Amino acid sequence: MNRLSQFAASLAVAVLAGLPLAAQASDPTDVIDYRKHIMKTLGEQSAAMQATLQGKAPAENFVLHTQVLAVAASQALVAFKEKVEGGGSKPDVWAKWPDFEKRMKELAANTADLAKTAKEGGAAAAQPKLASALTCKGCHDLYREKK
Amino acid sequence: MNRLSQFAASLAVAVLAGLPLAAQASDPTDVIDYRKHIMKTLGEQSAAMQATLQGKAPAENFVLHTQVLAVAASQALVAFKEKVEGGGSKPDVWAKWPDFEKRMKELAANTADLAKTAKEGGAAAAQPKLASALTCKGCHDLYREKK
Numbered sequence: 001m002n003r004l005s006q007f008a009a010s011l012a013v014a015v016l017a018g019l020p021l022a023a024q025a026s027d028p029t030d031v032i033d034y035r036k037h038i039m040k041t042l043g044e045q046s047a048a049m050q051a052t053l054q055g056k057a058p059a060e061n062f063v064l065h066t067q068v069l070a071v072a073a074s075q076a077l078v079a080f081k082e083k084v085e086g087g088g089s090k091p092d093v094w095a096k097w098p099d100f101e102k103r104m105k106e107l108a109a110n111t112a113d114l115a116k117t118a119k120e121g122g123a124a125a126a127q128p129k130l131a132s133a134l135t136c137k138g139c140h141d142l143y144r145e146k147k
Numbered sequence: 148m149n150r151l152s153q154f155a156a157s158l159a160v161a162v163l164a165g166l167p168l169a170a171q172a173s174d175p176t177d178v179i180d181y182r183k184h185i186m187k188t189l190g191e192q193s194a195a196m197q198a199t200l201q202g203k204a205p206a207e208n209f210v211l212h213t214q215v216l217a218v219a220a221s222q223a224l225v226a227f228k229e230k231v232e233g234g235g236s237k238p239d240v241w242a243k244w245p246d247f248e249k250r251m252k253e254l255a256a257n258t259a260d261l262a263k264t265a266k267e268g269g270a271a272a273a274q275p276k277l278a279s280a281l282t283c284k285g286c287h288d289l290y291r292e293k294k
Contacts, residue, residue, distance in 0.1 A: 030203035037195035041188050041215065048184035048222070056177035058225045067218050068188065071211050075195070078205045 032087035035079045041072045046134060053123060066118040066126060069134070070111040077104040093143050103139050110135070179234035182226045188219045193281060200270060209270045213262040216281070220255040227251065240290050250286050257282070 049065035051057035083094040093100050110133035118126035196212035198204035230241040240247050257280035265273035 027203065030198065034195055034198050034204040037191040037198070041191045041195075044184040044188045044191070045219075048181060048188075051177065051181050051184070056174065057181040058228075061222050061225050064218050064222050068215050068222075071214050071218070072192075075208050075211050075215075078208050081205075 026082060026084070028084045028086065031082050031084040035076075035087060035089070038072055038075045038079050042069065042076065042136070045069050045072065046136065053127070059123065062123045062126075063115075063118045066111070066115040070108070070115040073104070073108040073111045077101070077108055080104065088145050088147075090143050090145055100139075100143060103135065107133075107135055107139070173229060173231070175231045175233070178229050178231040182223075182234060182236070185219055185222045185226050189216065189223065189283070192216050192219065193283065200274070206270065209273075210262075210265045213258070213265040213273060217255070217258040217262040220251070220258045224248070224251045224255055235292050235294075237290050237292055247286075247290060250282065254280075254282060254286070 045065050045068045048057065049062060049069065052059050052062040052065060080089070080093060080100070085091050085094070110129070114126055114129050114133040117129055192212050192215045195204065196209060196216065199206050199209040199212060227236070227240060227247070232238050232241070257276070261273055261276050261280040264276055
């Protein structure tokens with residue numbers, strides 16, 4: 001095979017295996033900075049949401065926090081697709097991509113469901129779904145470097 | 148007037164003047180922490196959105212960033228209502244509340260319009276509205292302490 005067909009073949013394998021593609025030649029710093037913007041968003045909004053439930057912040061904002069968490073979770077799924085190690089991410093993010101991707105998709109789906117429940121039924125309806133939706137720690141334990 | 152009717156009268160004046168009410172006896176640290184969570188969200192998402200426009204991050208996420216900016220702007224309006232000075236906010240936030248509130252309402256309305264335009268027409272349609280929607284600097288110059 002010539003180089004082009006080798007590339008095409010490896011690309012086809014990657015696509016079939018559901019592996020992330022690093023087709024774009026991005027600056028690694030940009031990729032890591034972008035991921036951090038999104039993960040920080042999730043952290044800030046998660047803390048803010050907890051505050052509304054603990055009576056430390058206006059309860060009326062609870063629903064708005066679940067909405068941001070759902071949208072930011074969708075952003076995160078995209079942000080990690082390009083394989084650029086570093087920035088607090090363990091190499092396993094990409095070495096075990098199918099598991100990581102599955103967890104990120106679940107986070108996006110579960111927070112979307114949480115936001116829908118919160119909008120329709122408020123905090124009382126949404127609260128029982130919080131622990132199963134916000135799986136931050138389980139994923140961080142596996143895929144984030146210890147600080 | 149006795150104390151109670153004095154309080155009721157001052158409350159009525161405050162309501163009529165559109166001044167913020169500090170009815171809840173919140174912990175000042177909680178109030179400031181909460182504001183910071185939301186302002187940091189706006190900062191992170193604004194930077195992430197810029198990255199998608201500069202080719203430094205996946206363009207497909209642009210619309211999602213405008214959505215978060217719109218929702219977080221609504222959160223911010225609520226977060227500043229309780230008068231607790233500090234945390235980088237100038238006292239003018241509450242001394243000139245009608246102007247501050249007007250600016251925050253404009254931010255919420257303009258980012259909501261931006262998100263709608265982005266969803267319907269993508270980045271090309273939304274980009275001309277960016278400068279007038281994201282009035283961060285104008286408000287920071289007036290109401291945020293210099294770092």
